[in-house]
Amino acid sequence: MITEQVGNRIRALRKQRGLSQEKLALKAGIDRTYLAGIETGKRNATLLSLEKVAIALDISMRDFFDFEKEVDYK
Template sequence: MEDIKIAFGKRVKELRLQKGISQEKLANIAGVDRTYMTQVENGKRNISIENVRKICIALNVSISDFFDVNYLKEN
C-alpha cells in the first residue's frame, strides 16, 4: 500500500490541476506557505487536520470527497 502522505499529496495535486490553479495560488487561498504546499504535494509533510480542512476549502471540495476511498485504493 502506498504511503498515505504520498497518496494525499497526489490527490491535492490532481484536484489543483483540475481547477487550473498553481501551487502558489492554492497556498495563498489555503493560508499556507508555497513551500509547505510543495512539500505536501510531494508527500514530505505529515499535515494536521486543520491544514487538511484549509486545503479542502481552498480546493472547494468536501473532506469526504477529497478522501474518496476508491481513489486511495487505486493509487
C-alpha cells in the same frame, strides 16, 4: 503511504482547477513550500491544513479523502 496518496490527491485536484501551488497556498492561507512538501509526500500535513486546502479547492473532506474517485485533468 498515506502522505503520498494525500499529496497526489491535492496535486490532481489543484491541476483540475487550473491552480498553481502558489495560488492554492494563498487561497488556503498556508505557505507555498509547505504545500509543495505535502504534494510530494515529504511533509505530514495537519488535519487543520488539510481542511484549509479542501475548502480552498471547494471540496468536502469526505470527497477529498475518496481516493477511489477519478479526477478529470483538463
